[in-house]
Amino acid sequence: MKQKILLIEDDTSNRLGIVRSLSEVGFAVSVASNLANAEEDVLARRFDAVVLGVSRAFGKASAFIRAVRVYDPYLPIVVLTGSEEIEVAVDAVRCGADNVLGKPVEFEALSDTLRTLLADEARKAPRAAGRNQARRIEERFFGTGPAARRCLELAAQAAAGSAPVLITGETGTGKGLLAKWIHQKSSRANRPFVALNCSGLPGKLVRTELFGSRSGAQSKPGLLAQAAGGTLFLDEIGDLDLAVQGELLAALSARPGVPFQLISSTNRQLDALVGAGYFLPELLYFVSGSVLRIPPLRERLRELPNIVRFLLDELRGPQASIGEEALATLKGYHWPGNLRELKNALEQGLIVSQGAPLGPEHFNWLKPALKARGSHPLLTMSEIKEQHIAAVLKRASGDVNAVASCLGISRATMYRKLKQLGNRSW
């Protein structure tokens, strides 16, 4: 199979020359019209190497190389520079470029450089493994869109340090997977990753899980002790019983440094819970060393095709394919269950299609939801809450006290909600 090269070059004559010469020596060359498009393609791992033409203004190109390196440390990147200034070449290498060649480019030198980089075993093996393991770990979470990439950058920074991390996002967006990713990227990777789902368990049990028990001869170390040197992941921390929150806070602040990285996740608005008195403000402050928000799938529809291809690859390997029409169908849906729901939908589609490429007909069962969306838009929980508060406000002619007591929330929370809703006339 031909090796795939992505060329990003503004200068038309250079571009044509490079495409022709590389194609003649057996490479499959694609041209990207701009860096933003190129980034999405590169992050989706569609190419074996990148050739990037840069001018004096190296800023955007350096951001591009840095972003790619977070995902794919071993992708061969060759920079072509027209600048005489040595700083451009030094900067390019510092950002992570493998080679820098001068313009006008000598085609033979370029193809030799690419061949050498592509044959380099030290990068070939991790890239091949990357398609399986590292890829599963690294790429899966974030897709290729700007918000998702920002989230990954912050996650990489969090992994490099030890400050507490709070991951927010709707159900099924991949918060748990991101927490594992941070652990695996960190220097704590070979130490324990200890997770506790705080929802569903009664306070007493959560307490025993966290702090252990010492009843008679049977003593069991708690998760705080088990996580030493590694990561403690508290899933759905917003559901933690108030009394246990206090004990956790006391345990965490008892010593100068916490001996593990604390990662918490929530699909709830913790500041609203604080306002309503259900969450300790000091604990919120403690757990939010850095806050990573994973956007819901409906905010990432542009990158949905990349996510779908990735999930299909994960589910069935590269032979699973999907047509444009089916992708359009999937883009039309609201995905309240996010990636979890999308993955389930694809799994179901694959069963129905029995090996044929996925078409819109394999997602027929999504249609009622799509139709429903046409007549009555499917709303998010916060949109429903917003509409409900607005309706009650209207009925109570704007009497905030009456509305707060009707909704069963405090006046402070009510005022904060009003602020969030903005200055609308009710």
Ligand SMILES: Nc1ncnc2c1ncn2[C@@H]1O[C@H](COP(=O)(O)OP(=O)(O)OP(=O)(O)O)[C@@H](O)[C@H]1O
């Ligand atoms: N980026 C991803 N790549 C592949 N699969 C994903 C991704 N994100 C989520 N999933 C799928 O969705 C499932 C849910 O992910 P995860 O449990 O991490 O989400 P969550 O946000 O923690 O959900 P919840 O809030 O319901 O606990 C995973 O088991 C996986 O199947």
